[in-house]
Amino acid sequence: MGKVGRAACIVTPMALAIAALVCLVLVFLGNSKSSSTLGDLYFLKADTSEFRSNPLNISGVDDELLAALQTTVDSDLKDIYTVGLMNYCDGNKNSTGGYKLTYCSPRKSAYYFDPISTWGLNNTAVEGLVPDSLQNGLKIYRKVAKWMYAAYAVALACNAIEIVVGILAIFSRWGSFLTTFVSTAATIFTVAASVTSTALYVTIMGTFNSALKDYNIKASLGGKMLAVTWLASAFAIGAGLFWMLSTCCCSGRSSDKHNRGRGPVVEKAPYTYERVNSPFGTSNNNATNSNVPLRDMNGQHTGYEPYSHRNV
Incomplete structure (x- = not known):
């Protein structure tokens, strides 16, 4: 009964660790046009439909920049741009108010969304007319995106190792101690990645809306992606706490272990x-x-x- 009781004791942290790993995998697989579920998982969405549909009614902006935007990107600008961890996707709105993704860029590590390059404004006269606030925000975004991706990658690896090492916890408290050590690293990097991504895209959203609001280009956060990454953090924290408890509880020893061969006392x-x-x-x-x-x-x-x- 000792080993059975110990196995039952680690079911909870093992389940929480698996749940955290699944959430992190969804973060990596999100922002894809392969399914509507993954397509809804993005950190940031830029809505440019108003600029494309009625540019002449925009007022209070730099006329030179507006003219350059109209001639350079009006014909190729999509209605929607979504930004994930490793790529961006674009698409057009439909008559019901929804949208359908039509293209997703290849996935790459440490990805960051550069609207100037994506909208074809680089190496043109428009690039020099982009507001300084947006350009400065993109420079910070580029640097932080590398750390954010690294944090997610380490968190994913640590959670996977935690599940494998967690099997050892069935047999002894030393296994629980080792698993707790790995789980602590997984928790730290998962929470750090969630905090970084949330702070980063909240900042980028504010920069977009501040610099481009006069052009009717609006940015919004992806609530579902943020929910998934914070669920991963919650599961990781819970797993770490239960692994720690398993180091001092559920020893796995049978009650008659020390009396074996001696008969009843x-x-x-x-x-x-x-x-x-x-x-x-x-x-x-x-x-x-x-x-x-x-x-x-x-x-x-x-x-x-x-x-x-x-x-x-």
Whole structure:
């Protein structure tokens, strides 16, 4: 029952670790046009449909920049751009107000979304007219995106290792200790990645809306992706706590482990008699055939073995 009880004790942290790993995998697979579920998993969405549909009504902007935007990107600009961990996708709105993704860029590590390059504004006169606030924000985004991707990659690897090492926890507390160590690393990097991605895309959203609001280009956060990454953090934290508890609870030892081969332990009552060995080296079975006479209280020979009488 000891090993069975220990196996039951680690079911909870193992399940939480698996759930955290699944969430992290979804973060990596998100922003894809292969399915609507994955397509809804993005960190940031830029809506440019208003600029494309009615550019002449935009007022209060740099006329030179507006003219350059109209001539350079109006014909190729999509309605929607979504940004994931490793790529971006674009698509057009439909009559019902929804949208369908039509293209997703190849996935690559440490990806960051550069609207100037994506919209074909680089190496043109428009590039120099882009607001400084947007250009500065993109420079910071480029640097932080590398750390963010590294944090997610390490978190994914640590969670996978945690599940494998967690099998050792079934057999001993040392296995739980080792798993707790790996789980701590997984928790730290998962939470760090979630904090970084949330802070980063909240900042980028604010920069987009501030620099491009006059052009009717609006940015919004992907709530589902943020929910998934924070669920991964919650699961990782829970797994770490339960792994830690398993190092001091559910030892896995059987209750009769130290009595194995000794038979049942019987508590001795006070004033009991115990068999003693013959002082002349004879066995108890041959005590009646020894040269030592055995007498009872009346001096008569008896066939009983000698006993010692002591107070226990």
